[in-house]
Amino acid sequence: MAATNKVFVAIIGAGGVGKCFLSQFEALSKRRPTPKLSLCYISTSKKALFSGDYSVATENVLQELAASTKSPLDLPQVADYLAAAPSKVILVDNTSSQDVADSYPLFLSRGISIVTPNKKAFSGSYKLWQDIFTAAATSGAKVYHESSVGAGLPVISTLKDLVETGDEVTKIEGVFSGTMSFLFNSFAPVEGSGGQWSAEVKRAKELGYTEPDPRDDLNGLDVARKLTILARLAGLPVESPTSFPVQSLIPKELESVASGDEFLQRLPEFDSQMEETKSAAEKQGKVVRFVGSIDVGTKAVKVGLETFDKSHPIAALKGSDNIISFYTKRYGANPLIIQGAGAGGEVTAMGVTSDLIKVLSQIS
Numbered sequence: 386m387a388a389t390n391k392v393f394v395a396i397i398g399a400g401g402v403g404k405c406f407l408s409q410f411e412a413l414s415k416r417r418p419t420p421k422l423s424l425c426y427i428s429t430s431k432k433a434l435f436s437g438d439y440s441v442a443t444e445n446v447l448q449e450l451a452a453s454t455k456s457p458l459d460l461p462q463v464a465d466y467l468a469a470a471p472s473k474v475i476l477v478d479n480t481s482s483q484d485v486a487d488s489y490p491l492f493l494s495r496g497i498s499i500v501t502p503n504k505k506a507f508s509g510s511y512k513l514w515q516d517i518f519t520a521a522a523t524s525g526a527k528v529y530h531e532s533s534v535g536a537g538l539p540v541i542s543t544l545k546d547l548v549e550t551g552d553e554v555t556k557i558e559g560v561f562s563g564t565m566s567f568l569f570n571s572f573a574p575v576e577g578s579g580g581q582w583s584a585e586v587k588r589a590k591e592l593g594y595t596e597p598d599p600r601d602d603l604n605g606l607d608v609a610r611k612l613t614i615l616a617r618l619a620g621l622p623v624e625s626p627t628s629f630p631v632q633s634l635i636p637k638e639l640e641s642v643a644s645g646d647e648f649l650q651r652l653p654e655f656d657s658q659m660e661e662t663k664s665a666a667e668k669q670g671k672v673v674r675f676v677g678s679i680d681v682g683t684k685a686v687k688v689g690l691e692t693f694d695k696s697h698p699i700a701a702l703k704g705s706d707n708i709i710s711f712y713t714k715r716y717g718a719n720p721l722i723i724q725g726a727g728a729g730g731e732v733t734a735m736g737v738t739s740d741l742i743k744v745l746s747q748i749s
């Protein structure tokens with residue numbers, strides 16, 4: 386393959402993760418002069434920066450974006466614009482948008498590679514999953530999504546390595562949500578009395594751990610999406626994240642509130658419900674934690690609350706830590722375990738940036 390001396394990068398989404406990605410991208414561009422990384426498009430849901438000569442300055446890009454009078458292009462227009470670029474293009478999707486995710490087959494079929502922390506494409510319908518990987522295989526464009534599970538922790542790459550080297554994954558289990566980990570570690574700690582449930586939820590949002598709408602974490606769907614992705618990579622064609630049992634921590638009375646903000650405002654009225662769950666575990670000398678598991682043999686996937694002895698590694702997690710155990714034929718009774726921060730802008734952006742580096746090494 387002829388060496389490509391320039392690669393264009395398009396970014397959709399400039400929120401908590403997107404901002405951290407931008408600063409990592411700028412530093413990477415300085416560290417790695419070849420191929421030259423050139424920003425050619427950036428947008429939020431309301432504003433965009435792009436130009437006929439495919440050149441967008443990275444200096445003060447967030448201020449320029451905020452001041453821009455240009456609206457984002459429609460997704461098919463973005464695909465046309467990027468496909469006509471005079472060199473290879475990598476699209477970075479830093480949104481949680483289903484519409485953007487649904488367009489991956491289009492982008493990939495036009496030769497545009499994708500890196501993303503967005504779970505929606507890989508945990509939507511099984512058909513979307515197949516369309517994405519078929520489009521990539523056909524066009525040769527690459528698609529990487531390490532931060533869609535465990536943020537920057539090497540969860541997806543490890544599972545792919547296990548499968549591709551011929552190991553047999555029998556079970557995957559652990560704590561897959563940075564938000565849920567933070568909430569239970571601070572609300573029901575192994576030592577001390579812990580905080581107020583609703584106040585901890587607000588803190589998790591302020592710290593950038595939650596999904597844009599924190600109800601997507603509390604209803605268990607975020608963990609269900611991650612398990613759907615891992616199950617599919619392990620060889621189970623799970624149809625969707627709602628095709629197996631998922632426990633929601635949304636109080637019944639708040640299921641139909643209109644917005645995430647109203648939900649957060651009213652959540653303190655229901656703190657007693659989580660206090661009861663916590664006390665029931667305490668009476669048995671245990672703590673409660675939100676976990677998930679995939680049993681590959683029986684095809685059973687589940688997500689919900691479980692109680693743990695205080696000495697259990699899951700009970701002893703700190704901050705937003707995830708812990709993910711892979712049980713495989715080669716590793717036998719002692720699983721391969723990955724542990725560390727599972728949410729937060731910088732650690733998530735790190736997974737996106739490292740995916741970008743992987744794609745660069747394959748297309749340039």
Ligand SMILES: NC(=O)C1=CN([C@@H]2O[C@H](COP(=O)(O)OP(=O)(O)OC[C@H]3O[C@@H](n4cnc5c(N)ncnc54)[C@H](OP(=O)(O)O)[C@@H]3O)[C@@H](O)[C@H]2O)C=CC1
Pocket residue numbers: 397398399400401402403428429430431432457479480481482484485502503504532533535536563593594595596597727728729730733
């Ligand atoms: N936060 C974390 O710790 C982790 C996050 N992730 C994933 O990373 C992604 C980003 O999360 P986060 O940065 O926290 O979310 P934010 O809500 O902070 O940012 C989302 C960004 O995407 C933009 N956006 C949303 N929809 C569209 C659209 N249709 N077109 C263009 N731009 C759009 C928003 O623009 P506007 O502001 O105009 O709405 C905003 O700039 C999500 O998929 C999340 O699941 C994964 C692992 C960990």
Ligand SMILES: N[C@@H](CC=O)C(=O)O
Pocket residue numbers: 532533534535536561562563564565594595596602607727728729
């Ligand atoms: N909201 C998610 C973010 C990472 O995927 C979480 O809390 O784990």
Ligand code: NA
Pocket residue numbers: 531532533534535536537538539540541736
């Ligand atoms: Na990861």
